[in-house]
Amino acid sequence: MSSTPFSIRLPNELRESLAAISRISHRSQSEIASKAIAEYVAKNEWKLKAIQEAKQEADKGVFISQEATVRWLDSWGTDDELEAPSSDIT
Numbered sequence: 001m002s003s004t005p006f007s008i009r010l011p012n013e014l015r016e017s018l019a020a021i022s023r024i025s026h027r028s029q030s031e032i033a034s035k036a037i038a039e040y041v042a043k044n045e046w047k048l049k050a051i052q053e054a055k056q057e058a059d060k061g062v063f064i065s066q067e068a069t070v071r072w073l074d075s076w077g078t079d080d081e082l083e084a085p086s087s088d089i090t
Contacts, residue, residue, distance in 0.1 A: 003034075063089040 010018070022029045068085035075082040 008033075061090055062087040065089050 018029050018032060021027075021032055025032070064085050065088050068088055072082050072085050
């Protein structure tokens, strides 16, 4: 995998902690920072995409009412479980 230089400013305390972890783990600060950023991106990327998709869906102006949603949820686990509700607000 190729890489590109990337420069960031860190608070002094964080930079010192990174240096300490680097010394203890015998890994470069760059490697540790790169892995931390990759984990953060993987953890948050799906959430941001889901929010963007939800906003696009909301912009269509078609919604399911709270009453229909509550009625559906209340039916879960009963003999008369309802199908998921369709949009009823435009």
